[in-house]
Amino acid sequence: MLHRIMRIHIQNPIDDPLFMFSHEQWDTAAARAGDIGRGHEVTLGDTDEDFAAAMEDAEALVTELGVMLRLFPCRAPRLRLIFVTSAGLERLAPFDWLPSNVTLLNNSGTHTEKAGEFGIMAVLMLANRVPGLVTNQRAGKWQKQWGSLVGGKRLTVVGLGGMGAPIARWGRLFGLQVTGVRTAAAPHPDCDEVITADELDRVLPSTDYLALACPLTPATRGLLDRRRLGLLPQGAGVVNIGRGALLDQDALCDLLDSGHLSGAVLDVFTPEPLPEGHRMWTTPNVIISPHTSVDEPSSYNPRSLDIFFENLRALRDGQPMPNVFDTTRGY
Numbered sequence: 001m002l003h004r005i006m007r008i009h010i011q012n013p014i015d016d017p018l019f020m021f022s023h024e025q026w027d028t029a030a031a032r033a034g035d036i037g038r039g040h041e042v043t044l045g046d047t048d049e050d051f052a053a054a055m056e057d058a059e060a061l062v063t064e065l066g067v068m069l070r071l072f073p074c075r076a077p078r079l080r081l082i083f084v085t086s087a088g089l090e091r092l093a094p095f096d097w098l099p100s101n102v103t104l105l106n107n108s109g110t111h112t113e114k115a116g117e118f119g120i121m122a123v124l125m126l127a128n129r130v131p132g133l134v135t136n137q138r139a140g141k142w143q144k145q146w147g148s149l150v151g152g153k154r155l156t157v158v159g160l161g162g163m164g165a166p167i168a169r170w171g172r173l174f175g176l177q178v179t180g181v182r183t184a185a186a187p188h189p190d191c192d193e194v195i196t197a198d199e200l201d202r203v204l205p206s207t208d209y210l211a212l213a214c215p216l217t218p219a220t221r222g223l224l225d226r227r228r229l230g231l232l233p234q235g236a237g238v239v240n241i242g243r244g245a246l247l248d249q250d251a252l253c254d255l256l257d258s259g260h261l262s263g264a265v266l267d268v269f270t271p272e273p274l275p276e277g278h279r280m281w282t283t284p285n286v287i288i289s290p291h292t293s294v295d296e297p298s299s300y301n302p303r304s305l306d307i308f309f310e311n312l313r314a315l316r317d318g319q320p321m322p323n324v325f326d327t328t329r330g331y
Contacts, residue, residue, distance in 0.1 A: 004316060005039045007078070009054035011063040011071075012046050018297040019064065019085070029305035036313045055079065062308060065091060073097040083311070083323075085304045087111060087162060088243060088331075090216045095327040105311055105323040108162045108331075110303045111294035115213065115241060116166025118293040119157075120174065122265035123150060123167075123209045126237030131263030131285040151175030156207040158197075158223070159214025160188055161331075163241060163294060167211050179203050182214075197223060204231035209239065216243035217330030226251035235262045241293045244270035253283045261285075267293035 012020045023044060030037030043054050048071065055061075055074055060081040068084055069091060079102055084092075087108040098104055125131065128147030136143050155176040157164045164180070168190040171178045180191035181200065188194050195203065197219070204210070210232060214220050224247035232238075238261060240247060249270055255261045263285040272291055274280055280288065311321040325331070 006059050007041045008060045009058040010044045011051050011067050013064045013066050021301055025301050033309035036309050083308045088215050089325055104325045106325045107304045107307050109307050112162045112166050114296045115163035115294040116170050119167030120170035122239040126263050131287050135284045153208040154206055155209045157211045164213035209237050211239040212242045212246050214242050215331035216245055221245050237262050238264040241267045244268045253279055256283050256285050
C-alpha cells in the first residue's frame with residue numbers, strides 16, 4: 001500500500017519540561033522508522049495558541065494527558081488520529097468527547113523495560129526488608145531485620161501487559177514461582193500459571209509478593225479490597241505500579257500497621273499527589289515513589305514516537321493498529 005503523507009501536530013506539556021518533544025527527537029525517530037517516517041508535515045506547539053492554530057488542519061495529534069484534559073473537546077475538522085503519551089487513559093473518561101471518526105491511541109509499551117526493572121527491584125526490596133529498614137532508620141532505631149532469598153518464593157502479577165509481563169519475566173529469572181492474572185487465562189511463557197481475577201482468592205493465601213500492574217477499569221477498580229488483601233499470608237509484601245484505586249488503601253495501611261504485611265513499595269496512590277498529613281506518609285514499612293516508577297525521561301519520548309510510527313505503519317498496511325485504546329474496556 002502506498003505511503004500516505006499526513007499533517008501531524010505535536011503539542012508539548014506546559015509543566016513537565018523533562019518530557020518536552022523536540023524537532024530533533026522527531027527527526028531521529030522518523031529516520032529510525034524508515035519509509036513510514038518520511039515526508040509528513042509536522043508542527044510542534046508549546047502554547048494554547050499553537051494548539052488552536054494547528055488543530056484547524058491537523059490529521060494526527062501527538063500529545064500528553066494534561067493537554068487532552070485541558071484542551072479537549074476542541075475544533076479539529078480534519079483530525080483522525082490522537083496519540084496520547086500515556087498508557088492509562090481513564091482520566092479522559094467518559095469518552096463522549098471523542099468523535100466517532102477519530103481513533104484514540106495510547107503508548108502502551110513505552111514503559112516496559114523500566115517497569116520490569118522497577119518491579120523486580122521492589123520485590124527484592126521486600127525480600128530484604130528494605131521498607132522496614134527505612135522505617136527504623138527514620139526512627140533512629142538499630143534493629144536487625146533479616147532478608148531472604150527470592151528463589152522458590154511465589155510472585156503473583158496482576159496484569160500481564162506492557163508493565164506486568166516484564167515483572168513476570170524478571171521474576172522467572174530470579175527463580176520465583178510466577179502466577180499471572182489477566183482477563184483470559186491463556187498461558188504465558190514467563191508464568192508457571194495464568195488465572196483470571198475470579199481465581200485470585202485461591203492464590204492469594206500462598207502469595208509471598210503481590211505486584212499490581214494492570215490498568216484501572218470498571219472491572220479492576222477496588223480489585224484488591226479489604227477482604228482480598230486480608231487473604232495474603234503473614235509477612236507478604238505488596239507492589240503497586242498500576243493505579244492507586246486498584247486496592248483499598250486504608251485496608252493496606254491497616255495490614256501494615258498491624259504487622260500482618262511485611263512491607264509495600266507503592267508508586268501510585270489515591271489521591272495524587274498524596275496530601276500532607278495523609279496516613280500513608282507515616283504508615284510503617286512503606287516505600288513511596290511519586291508516580292515515577294516506569295518513566296525514564298531520556299527514552300520516554302523516543303520510544304513513544306517509535307510506537308506512534310508502528311501504528312502508522314499498521315494503518316498504512318491495512319493492519320489493526322496495536323495501540324488502539326478500547327474506550328469500552330478502558331485499555
